Amino acid sequence: MTLIYGHRGAKGECPENTLASFRQCLSHGVKRCELDLHLSRDGELMVIHDPSLKRTTGRRGKVAEHDSEELVTYDARLGGPGWHQPCPIPRLATLFEHCDFEHWQLEVKSASRVRAARTVLAIQELAERHDLMDKVTVTSSSREVLRALNRLTPKLSRGLVAEYAWLDPLKVAKHHGCDLLALNWTLCTPERLLRAQKEGLHVSVWTVNEPALMRRLADFGVDSIITDFPGLASTTVGIS
Structure with a gap:
């Protein structure tokens, strides 16, 4: 059975990476999510x-230039679907609560050592x-982040985010001791999927928004899909 992850909550329905978006995802019965993290100036994990x-x-400015107390007052509705009330940038701690x-799936973007x-x-x-600890996988396309996970937090599950095939994603994932491979859907061939699953990797495919593509990837046997429309996905391939 193919599992469903809400991409940045329910990005196609609500302002991305906000509490409203994650609650919307849960309202569809979808109990898995993917989100993005950056550290604030005072070291808080912010969901953006x-x-x-x-x-x-x-x-203006970067997340890293502002303290979390400021960031949680900033309305993050811009550029997303229309929404009736302010949606502040949340701390990861708030979502956990x-x-x-x-x-x-907690994605960490490229970062210095x-x-x-x-x-x-x-x-x-x-x-x-x-x-x-048993409900979190930290994902990244950054070798620096994957090395830090290996070196400093080996108890955390980790995953490789792979967008391009010029480096063999399976080889890189294995090298960094990953449990999960988050593949751009264009890279998900039946052959690569089978090889990855034989290596013990959970294959999560992103970003999958068209019903026909959802069904095709489910037929391939992907472990999970990441979608902007968790409600649509739940009716297309079943709630998982």
Whole structure:
């Protein structure tokens, strides 16, 4: 059975990476989600895709230049589906407290060695505090982040985010001790899928928004799909 992950909550229905978006995902009975993390200036894990604030809040500057107390007051509705009330940038801690997901894919973007280390240690500390170590997989396309996970937080499950085939995604995932391979759907051939699953990898395919593609990938036997429309996916391939 193919599992469903809500992409940034329910990105196609609500402002992405906001509490409203994750609650919308859960309202469809979809109990798995994918989200993006950046560290604030004071070391808090903030749920936002871009390093810059511009696209979703209209504000200048980077997440890393602001303290979390400021960031949680910024409305992140810009550029998304229309929404009736402000949707502040959330702390990851807030989502852990208010959203009962069965599994979380936490994507960390590229980072310096020092920042990667600070980020993975902060994730482990928060996951341990909320007793979620077995419900979290930290994913990244950054070798620096994957190395930090290996070196500093080996107890955390980790996954490779693969968008291009020029480096063999399976080889890279195996090298970094990954449990999960988050594949761009264009890379998901039946042959690559079978090879990955034989290596013991959970294959999660993104971003899958068309019903015909959802059905095709489910027929291939992918372990999970990541979608902007978890409600649509749940009616297309079943709630999992």
